[in-house]
Amino acid sequence: MRVLLFTGKGGVGKTTVAAATATLAAGRGRRTLVVSTDTAHSLADALGVPPSDAPVEAAPGLHLQQVDTQRSLERHWGELRDYARDVLAELGLDEVTSEEITVLPGAEEVIALLELREQARSGRWDVIVVDCAPTAETLRLLALPEALDWHVNRLLPAGRRLLGALSPVIRHVAKVSVPQGEVISAGERLHRGLLEVRALLAGDDASVRLVLTPEAVVVAEARRTLTSLSLYGYRVDAVIANRVFPAEDADEWRRRWVEAQARQLAGVHESFAPLPVLTVPYLPGEPVGTEALARVGEELYRGRDPFARPDVEPPLRISADELSLRLPLADRDDLDLARKGDELIVTAGSHRRVVALPAALARREISSAALRDGRLRVRFEAGGAR
Numbered sequence: 001m002r003v004l005l006f007t008g009k010g011g012v013g014k015t016t017v018a019a020a021t022a023t024l025a026a027g028r029g030r031r032t033l034v035v036s037t038d039t040a041h042s043l044a045d046a047l048g049v050p051p052s053d054a055p056v057e058a059a060p061g062l063h064l065q066q067v068d069t070q071r072s073l074e075r076h077w078g079e080l081r082d083y084a085r086d087v088l089a090e091l092g093l094d095e096v097t098s099e100e101i102t103v104l105p106g107a108e109e110v111i112a113l114l115e116l117r118e119q120a121r122s123g124r125w126d127v128i129v130v131d132c133a134p135t136a137e138t139l140r141l142l143a144l145p146e147a148l149d150w151h152v153n154r155l156l157p158a159g160r161r162l163l164g165a166l167s168p169v170i171r172h173v174a175k176v177s178v179p180q181g182e183v184i185s186a187g188e189r190l191h192r193g194l195l196e197v198r199a200l201l202a203g204d205d206a207s208v209r210l211v212l213t214p215e216a217v218v219v220a221e222a223r224r225t226l227t228s229l230s231l232y233g234y235r236v237d238a239v240i241a242n243r244v245f246p247a248e249d250a251d252e253w254r255r256r257w258v259e260a261q262a263r264q265l266a267g268v269h270e271s272f273a274p275l276p277v278l279t280v281p282y283l284p285g286e287p288v289g290t291e292a293l294a295r296v297g298e299e300l301y302r303g304r305d306p307f308a309r310p311d312v313e314p315p316l317r318i319s320a321d322e323l324s325l326r327l328p329l330a331d332r333d334d335l336d337l338a339r340k341g342d343e344l345i346v347t348a349g350s351h352r353r354v355v356a357l358p359a360a361l362a363r364r365e366i367s368s369a370a371l372r373d374g375r376l377r378v379r380f381e382a383g384g385a386r
């Protein structure tokens with residue numbers, strides 16, 4: 001099963017491109033689900049179907065699900081409440097109400113992730129396309145399982161035990177499993193669910209496509225997004241430039257746009273290399289409905305196979321004496337590195353990731369750290385226990 005996530009600044013065409021990709025997948029015989037958490041129902045509008053909380057068929061082989069966070073909250077309430085209770089109990093507080101749960105960081109995002117996991121586990125889909133919220137929220141959403149991981153690790157001794165048994169690398173690829181019949185708390189179950197989502201989204205079959213329009217402000221944001229997605233361990237496998245003005249028969253007004261966009265596009269190719277930059281022309285009307293969307297899909301991917309496994313290695317690499325993290329377009333001045341026991345805290349701009357060091361490195365001192373060619377390399381001293 002292939003998972004494709006689309007993100008980018010507000011209004012650049014995420015929903016359109018996600019819907020076009022999903023339509024193409026279904027047209028090529030893949031059982032496809034396209035998911036959105038957007039309360040504005042744009043995805044349903046683009047596909048011309050009524051919004052539905054359960055997967056509804058929009059075209060042969062193409063299903064759409066519009067996650068209703070309120071209804072999902074009710075459905076997952078038990079799990080969430082128990083989780084919140086565990087966390088709050090550790091903090092010395094005892095009761096939690098449904099109003100209070102929303103103050104927990106990222107409650108809505110947790111819900112969307114749980115829905116995604118259920119669909120992924122159902123075995124019903126060959127391709128799941130996720131139409132993500134605009135950049136900032138998406139990053140929060142994607143970082144959430146790991147952020148919670150960190151809290152739970154601290155707060156729940158059981159969580160610590162569960163995680164301790166798995167190295168970060170194994171956690172990455174393996175589904176966490178427990179022996180049959182073992183009794184585990186709802187909080188732990190939720191936590192494990194989130195780890196599964198994280199493994200799914202950062203796994204070998206998932207990738208993120210960054211959507212932008214060739215405009216200075218949008219491109220600047222896309223660059224920062226690429227850095228933070230990589231920081232969190234997600235693979236970006238393409239950049240999609242939408243609303244590119246055709247150069248043919250341009251009047252003076254359009255000619256200026258064509259020139260300005262060409263300059264931006266040249267910059268995009270240069271800074272995002274080696275990622276492919278795919279383009280969608282500015283169409284004479286809104287691409288709405290499966291026919292128009294399928295055409296956008298064909299135009300977008302041309303000869304490429306959009307559903308092949310991403311040909312991008314995971315950003316985090318750990319060897320016997322080095323930890324390295326790909327941070328494309330990261331600015332040295334915005335980067336910070338801190339060591340806290342067996343964890344490495346990497347900050348890039350306003351984003352932070354806590355990397356749990358494997359036992360072999362956790363015992364050793366850091367000898368050097370450098371950012372070179374878009375990769376942060378942290379070297380550890382040979383042997384010597386701390």
Ligand SMILES: Nc1ncnc2c1ncn2[C@@H]1O[C@H](COP(=O)(O)OP(=O)(O)OP(=O)(O)O)[C@@H](O)[C@H]1O
Pocket residue numbers: 009010011012013014015016017038042134242243244280281282283284285286287288
């Ligand atoms: N290449 C294009 N040519 C013409 N119209 C387009 C093109 N791409 C998108 N549109 C139109 O632009 C509008 C915004 O696109 P879309 O909803 O896909 O953006 P979005 O990034 O999902 O926005 P939001 O951040 O609000 O979710 C829609 O009306 C869509 O039909």
Ligand SMILES: [Mg+2]
Pocket residue numbers: 014015016038042131
């Ligand atoms: Mg949208």
